[in-house]
Amino acid sequence: MSHAPADGGPRTPSEKIEGVPDFGWRVKLSYECQDKMSPFFKPRLSQIPQYLGLSMRYSVMWAKKKKQGKKPFIDHLNPLPHNPIYGCPIGGIGCGTIGRGYRGEFCRFQMIPGIYRHNTVDANQFIVCIRRNNETIYQQVLSSQVKKGKSLKSWSWGFPGGMATYHALYPRAWTVYNIKKHNVRLICRQISPIYPHEYQETCLPTAVFVWTIENNSPDELDVSITFTFQNGQGSKEDSNKGVTSEVFNVGEVTGVSIKQTFRSMDCTYGISASAKDGVDISTAVNFDPHGTGEDLWCDLHEDGKLGNTPVAPPGGDKGKDIGAAVCASCTVQPSSSQSLDFSLVWDMPIIQFGAKEQYYARRYTRWFGTEGKAAPNLCKHALNRYPVWEKEIIKWQDPILNASKLPSWYKSALFNELYFVSDGGTVWLDPYETDKDFKADISLHPYVKDIGRFGYLEGMEYRMYNTYDVHHYASFSLIMLWPKLQLSLQYDYAATIVKNDDTCMKYLMHGAKGPTHVANTVPHDMGDPEDEPWKRVNCYTVHPTHDWKDLNMKFVLQVYRDYIALTDRKYLEEMYPVALGVMEHSLDWDTDGDGIIDNSGYADQTYDAWTMQGASAYCGGLWLAALRMLCEMAFILGKTEDVDKFAAILKLGAKSYQEKLWTGKYYQYDSSNSGHHDSIMADQLSGQWFLHASEIVDEAVFPADKVRTALKTVFDNNVMKYANGTMGAINGTKPDGSRDTSSPQSEEFWTGITYGLAASMIQEGMLDEGFQTAWGAYHACWEGLGLQFQTPEAYTSTKGYRSLGYMRPLSVWAIQWAIERFQRQLLVN
Numbered sequence: 001m002s003h004a005p006a007d008g009g010p011r012t013p014s015e016k017i018e019g020v021p022d023f024g025w026r027v028k029l030s031y032e033c034q035d036k037m038s039p040f041f042k043p044r045l046s047q048i049p050q051y052l053g054l055s056m057r058y059s060v061m062w063a064k065k066k067k068q069g070k071k072p073f074i075d076h077l078n079p080l081p082h083n084p085i086y087g088c089p090i091g092g093i094g095c096g097t098i099g100r101g102y103r104g105e106f107c108r109f110q111m112i113p114g115i116y117r118h119n120t121v122d123a124n125q126f127i128v129c130i131r132r133n134n135e136t137i138y139q140q141v142l143s144s145q146v147k148k149g150k151s152l153k154s155w156s157w158g159f160p161g162g163m164a165t166y167h168a169l170y171p172r173a174w175t176v177y178n179i180k181k182h183n184v185r186l187i188c189r190q191i192s193p194i195y196p197h198e199y200q201e202t203c204l205p206t207a208v209f210v211w212t213i214e215n216n217s218p219d220e221l222d223v224s225i226t227f228t229f230q231n232g233q234g235s236k237e238d239s240n241k242g243v244t245s246e247v248f249n250v251g252e253v254t255g256v257s258i259k260q261t262f263r264s265m266d267c268t269y270g271i272s273a274s275a276k277d278g279v280d281i282s283t284a285v286n287f288d289p290h291g292t293g294e295d296l297w298c299d300l301h302e303d304g305k306l307g308n309t310p311v312a313p314p315g316g317d318k319g320k321d322i323g324a325a326v327c328a329s330c331t332v333q334p335s336s337s338q339s340l341d342f343s344l345v346w347d348m349p350i351i352q353f354g355a356k357e358q359y360y361a362r363r364y365t366r367w368f369g370t371e372g373k374a375a376p377n378l379c380k381h382a383l384n385r386y387p388v389w390e391k392e393i394i395k396w397q398d399p400i401l402n403a404s405k406l407p408s409w410y411k412s413a414l415f416n417e418l419y420f421v422s423d424g425g426t427v428w429l430d431p432y433e434t435d436k437d438f439k440a441d442i443s444l445h446p447y448v449k450d451i452g453r454f455g456y457l458e459g460m461e462y463r464m465y466n467t468y469d470v471h472h473y474a475s476f477s478l479i480m481l482w483p484k485l486q487l488s489l490q491y492d493y494a495a496t497i498v499k500n501d502d503t504c505m506k507y508l509m510h511g512a513k514g515p516t517h518v519a520n521t522v523p524h525d526m527g528d529p530e531d532e533p534w535k536r537v538n539c540y541t542v543h544p545t546h547d548w549k550d551l552n553m554k555f556v557l558q559v560y561r562d563y564i565a566l567t568d569r570k571y572l573e574e575m576y577p578v579a580l581g582v583m584e585h586s587l588d589w590d591t592d593g594d595g596i597i598d599n600s601g602y603a604d605q606t607y608d609a610w611t612m613q614g615a616s617a618y619c620g621g622l623w624l625a626a627l628r629m630l631c632e633m634a635f636i637l638g639k640t641e642d643v644d645k646f647a648a649i650l651k652l653g654a655k656s657y658q659e660k661l662w663t664g665k666y667y668q669y670d671s672s673n674s675g676h677h678d679s680i681m682a683d684q685l686s687g688q689w690f691l692h693a694s695e696i697v698d699e700a701v702f703p704a705d706k707v708r709t710a711l712k713t714v715f716d717n718n719v720m721k722y723a724n725g726t727m728g729a730i731n732g733t734k735p736d737g738s739r740d741t742s743s744p745q746s747e748e749f750w751t752g753i754t755y756g757l758a759a760s761m762i763q764e765g766m767l768d769e770g771f772q773t774a775w776g777a778y779h780a781c782w783e784g785l786g787l788q789f790q791t792p793e794a795y796t797s798t799k800g801y802r803s804l805g806y807m808r809p810l811s812v813w814a815i816q817w818a819i820e821r822f823q824r825q826l827l828v829n
Contacts, residue, residue, distance in 0.1 A: 169412070171419075353533055
């Protein structure tokens, strides 16, 4: 049945490379994605009328924002272009990140909280110099990118891509360079401090690069690696406030710090190397990254070290960029190897969001201080501690990598999709008081005060923190790996749910006005980083999300799922009143008294361009699951009256759900008379999936035979009828398997929904179908369309995409949840 190859596809390793894992995402540096994609922009003609009003109101809002010097929370007029260059990013959680390209680029910067600069900085490079008998025989930039423009033209660019291999297994990556002419092999191992159940090392703004030099020649060689880095994020305003640099020495660690300012927030880069036995360190404190680069290049070429590079004019002047370099050199005997260790850090301790109404300290400052002087110590710490990081990473990953019954491609998908936990515009913060007129928010729940406030964006293009309807799917990654972050997020939401915000908001879809937030409803998001997140929530203004029919249910489902994962009774006791409140509020949505909430005829749920009316498979199923979980919570806590009340509603609702929506083969989209009421929705059993994942199987609510039949129908129609099962699951089809074209979203493939659907299949024992479904999404994004490390919310069969770098694909960890709890035989070595 299954068409998914056990060993993956063209980006899945097919040969062993010494010193590199057998599993991950692998390409030659010469690899070029052949598919040209474009962002979604034009709906079908038949779909346009329903969005005309939205388009006009959005355009007015967009123009208003532009006049204010701001951008809307989603900038539909300037979507990110397709740029299939990305590899494994670097940095810890919540401290800012820097993207890497698989060819060696430093190419995506997120220093300003939640704001990305998709720029490649040419001066950020590694350079190798090989000398024999006191003569330089080879010097090369270790990137296959072809340099354009006049800057740094004296450097030797364009390492032969076919002679180098890139391999990513987040949070590590390897690049192997074969310099056959001189019988030298170089391996760069990139390491970020990301591993589970760790809340100190994992928040550090740093990465380490370990270079292994293998001398397979008969001669002794002197080899140096030089790490060059420039201030800024590749933007024109990088040096507007002035830049300075200086050398530092901390024990055996020598480096250069570059001090700068981003939006009035101080940030210091630090590059360094470790002077281990037999390793000599030299530096260049200031070269011109926009000049020819001749001075630095010739300095290296002369003796394989730095020291004679003329210092550029002082960088403190506004408008002057600074390049710095650290060189580590050693002697490598014939048929032996030597390693050189480098670190990169960024110390940006105190941050503000766009509105500048609150200061925050990044979490790592608890151990490294808020003075902005931590770069040298961060460098030293990283170079001393990275062996511990790697030991913990290997201990975490090896049981999964060594499980012979798990497909190779899945092992890559599971770990590499995790990049978004750190590279999702993520912040991990403590409120911070200054000596100015800023007072810290002291109303935080004690749990949040202890762990810190955590936020990650819905997407790199969808600039909203902790978007709850999407986080629902992604939350498996947090509860499994960093459960304290999941609980911190939940406590933040619980505190907001109970409050009203009567600030008037204009909803873009229909032009009506209403409140920003209504008590006992779950906010859509915690705000926009260009505004003041947590203080002003619900920056999403398309619909009145206090009336969305999925958000309240998803809060209840996550509360109980979290309790099952952690058996934390105090958490359950504190969350129960909030869960009860949102369920009481939601009873008003059952407009006909049949025990099921009713959708209101617009897109009042996570599929925010796909209308639902009346009872629906998606929201109705979430409602039934939430009722069942609320009864379970009430029983655990001895709330017998609540058990009786909601059990009665559940009994009535379960009966109505079957009568109104079951077709004999699947649960139809909704109970309306719309043209798409009978569509087969890929996500129709989302509520049952979460209920079973939380170890509740209730035949009276979701009969097992109907669950399997519905999943089989989805597999046959939404998966296998599209590109022979190689694309994942299309969101909606008609009963005959043709695509539902009622909405742009109904004919999209959503990566995170596909992974969640696969998890549902796997926990029901449909292993072939589940892995086939998940592989389709991975194959499309990571093996075909060049969307690796920027996995989108959606892609189409016509090579379109929407919202690059998205939260929901973290739902791949729901597959691992299903395996560990229901299919443990797959974990056998």
